[in-house]
Amino acid sequence: MTQxxxxxxxxxxxxxxxxxxxxxLRDAGYGFTTVTPVTHAIVNARSCNAEAHTLRDVFGWSRPFRAELLPGPILALMREAGALVEDGHRLRASVRFSSLDGELFAHSVYPPSATDAVFFGPDTMRFVSAVLAHLEQRKTPLRRAVDLGCGSGAAGICIAKRSPGAEVLLVDINHAALRAARVNARLAGTDGVEARHSDMLRDVDGSFDLIVSNPPFMIDPAARAYRHGGGSLGAGLPLAVVEQAIRRLAPGGTVVLFTGAAIVAGTDPFRDAVAEACARAGLAWTYREFDPDAYGEELANAGYAEVERLALVVLTVTRP
Incomplete structure (x- = not known):
């Protein structure tokens, strides 16, 4: 055994x-677009991909590699970081790096099977695009924002890049995610960003001009934190985020939530619950389906027996 x-x-x-x-890796010109686990499995199963031949294979596709493949300084940094795993006579990286918004973001390797894995994937990119679309339309300066359940911190970091002088909190209950978020914020050179442990917003004070969140919404038998939404059809955590976030909005503040909704017999129970919560609070809101049919393979699971599709949705809630 080595390090x-x-x-x-x-x-x-x-x-x-x-x-x-x-x-x-950035100096070496590395870049990688992370795909879904299903696509990742199919591509990695090809015989030509049994072993890594490039940096992208090592740090993107999570393929085993021989030590002589990597430049000495990079291999040394991996050992120092504790980011190497032995795989017989070969090695594997225990961290991935993905590209978004001109930056690199560190996150968990494939397959993300640990209960506290740090998620990054196509939904991260969709979430960030929804947040950036809101920022482009925003009329007033951003003073205080929070990325709730930040994971890799991608959304909060992208907000900070466009909001000089703003205080941006990256909060998560997952300590592994907070480590990743701190590394990623420093790698992006973003000032005013703080990664802080919090059970949703319970351990942070004050109100916010912008609250963004990409809460999990799946029914996950393994209860992995980055996937399992709990409650009815996986909507437990997204609804809890909405209900807590709307109480912490400053005047003129907005919640941008990107998540999934289980559609049953043509109805959207999550949307109905959101409408009721916003009506009680007297808040304006919009809701749209970003993708009407995602994660169709999940419908084969018994928990989705009554569900006809899983939609990806974007909710915005604004306090007058």
């Missing part, structure tokens, strides 16, 4: 070495 371990953690602990590794 590599046989069982990867959800996200390595040595943040300074991970930050240096991120800089080294």
């Amino acid at each position: 590599a371990d046989t069982i990867p953690e959800p996200f390595p602990h040595n943040e300074e070495a991970l930050l240096a590794l991120g800089h080294a």
